[in-house]
Amino acid sequence: MSNIDLSVEIAGVKFKNPVMAASGTFGFGREFADYMDLNGLGAISVKGLTLAPRPGNKPPRIAETPAGILNSVGLQNPGVEAFIKEELPFLRQFDTKIIANVAGSTIEDYCEMVEILSDADIDAIELNVSCPNVKAGCVSFGNTPGGIAEITKRVKPYCKKPLIVKLTPNVTDIKEIAIAAEDAGADALSLINTILGMAIDIHKKRPILANNVGGLSGPAVKPIAVRMVHEVSRVVKIPLIGMGGISNGDDAIEFMLAGASGVMVGTYNFIDPAACLEVVTGIESYLTKYNYSNAYDVIGKLELNG
């Protein structure tokens, strides 16, 4: 299998393979280093960062749902400066790309963070304009073409790293959001963030999550995510990173066929802390089975039924 080239190029960055850990599911990598070799990853997108540290939402922050989970962590993180000082040196020991995921409540916050991170030793910035779990801002930038165009355009001059814009699925037409982000200067798009949902404890007659609503992820969302990647891939030229319910290599191949150059593994990291490496192996097996030698033999090769 060694003669298979799994590497992909996204926004000018060469990743050794298409498999990345999704933001918010992987912390800053430390916890997973006990269970797997982080050098095997294409990239790690770190826990969503904000300018100042955030304590996050009240618990409970999670509810299991059929083939999925709802979460409402509320962007608990140590802040961008602490990330650079305390977490990045650890991550940099590994031969994998580091994507800084940033979220804010004002456009100025985003600009400031992007400016700070542009001077840090990271490989790309992922703009989180689609977190459903914080009250101010964030998702509101991502759910209209005008909102996403404005934030992307305003952030871009401060951004010396490749800029990935992460899209929310909680919109009527994701295609127009994607086009707006591309036109405003996004170098790549990642999709999908979580789907807004609710689970109710029927005995207490209250939502399980303290925040009442949260973001749905896991295998349950995969068909929605694949459909959205497919739709977006037909209307933009910039590369896509697909995610939503990937738990094995076959799932990843679906996203790649639909047009994703990279794939992110999220929820499944919680079930199998070495899930990302399983996905790499699974992609390799698929390519071997069909005598492909390159990840690009699969990416965007979906043939639609007539």
Added chain:
Amino acid sequence: MSKVLKEKIYSIEKLAPNIFKMTVESEYIAKNAVPGKFVNVKCGEGINALLRRPISICSIDREKHTFDIVFQLKGIGTEILSQKQAGAEVDLIGPLGQPFDLSDEYKNIAVIGGGIGVFPLLSLLKEKKSVSKTAFLGFRNKEYIVLMDEFKSASDRLFISTDDGSAGHKGLIIDLLEKDLLENNFDLIYTCGPLPMIKKVVEIANKNGIKCQVSLEQRMGCGIGACLVCACKTKLGDEWEYSHVCKDGPVFWSDEVIFDE
């Protein structure tokens, strides 16, 4: 360090309505587990009952290389787990979390447990050395009073209460603790069980100037400290922060925790 393990189930037994004890063969856990730690168990196959279920270690047999977990049927995950047979494989991560402090400076100790929370205290009682050990255990009714031989032999004094008075003291286990404290004192109280009980135990411990360790529960995601969902409020200087039950706990010193949520 914790590991992902696929281990063999040695036996599984129904102890009480909805309460099961599973004995698992695991050289690694039996060697590395410390009372208070837990294992995170994959109950269903694949995406069925997706998340792992955190279950405290109840007993460790370091010679036979087995450990016990006791769990309550709560939903689909624990239901699937309860149907597993001896000889089958179970997928778990462990041992996880911060354990109880078993250091020798605490000689005269008490454990106060309620419901399913009594079981992690059993391994503590068994492994805590050369001290006077008092156990206060509260149950719903006499049907739920199980593993009493083991609790008896692991403790010097044992007090039981039930909600309905079908065995032991009728009422709260807290009542027995308060009464005993009129005549006795402890160096350290360990507690695990329903949150209202834990809060009350902490209040009593504070009033009597006794140190206290609490084992907390919260809905978990990964169990390894990455997903940050199992938050619990703890002190940070004059401020507070959210710590995480899976990694910073489940055992905390009671004076670290802020019980206002």
